Amino acid sequence: MVLSTRAGALTGEDLDDLAAWVRGLDGPVPVDEVVVLACDAHGAARPTWAYVEADAATGVARRRCLSCATTVHVLDSGARWTWPPVWACRGCGHSIVEVAAGLGGGERVAWVVLAARCVECGHLAGLTDLLVDGLPRDEVVAAL
Numbered sequence: 001m002v003l004s005t006r007a008g009a010l011t012g013e014d015l016d017d018l019a020a021w022v023r024g025l026d027g028p029v030p031v032d033e034v035v036v037l038a039c040d041a042h043g044a045a046r047p048t049w050a051y052v053e054a055d056a057a058t059g060v061a062r063r064r065c066l067s068c069a070t071t072v073h074v075l076d077s078g079a080r081w082t083w084p085p086v087w088a089c090r091g092c093g094h095s096i097v098e099v100a101a102g103l104g105g106g107e108r109v110a111w112v113v114l115a116a117r118c119v120e121c122g123h124l125a126g127l128t129d130l131l132v133d134g135l136p137r138d139e140v141v142a143a144l
């Protein structure tokens with residue numbers, strides 16, 4: 001794990017760094033599982049590079065696969081969509097990210113937090129979080 005602070009911005013070298021950072025985020029319950037979001041449209045390849053739109057104020061997010069442009073709304077974001085802009089890195093201005101979700105609450109998920117790692121400069125950033133009403137863990141993971 002290589003987490004470093006470059007000019008005040010936390011950066012990570014890879015998905016492990018992103019996952020470790022998400023695991024330490026503060027929320028209503030501790031994060032007990034981190035899921036890396038990947039596109040399901042490529043068989044076993046599961047590419048992780050994506051664009052993401054997220055609204056931290058309303059707890060909605062969707063991601064678009066860089067390879068195939070498949071768009072996935074996170075949980076019920078589609079029903080509550082607020083048209084946030086495409087996320088851009090504060091550090092370098094690029095928009096391609098890897099996204100991980102932290103789940104808290106065990107088998108009955110109470111909280112989901114999304115975070116991104118800029119693939120250009122490694123900047124780590126929180127995107128948004130959602131309170132979930134005790135949904136089964138598998139149901140949540142299937143809808144990320």
Ligand SMILES: [Zn+2]
Nearest residue numbers: 039041065068
């Ligand atoms: Zn794809």
Ligand SMILES: [Zn+2]
Nearest residue numbers: 089092118121
């Ligand atoms: Zn960046």
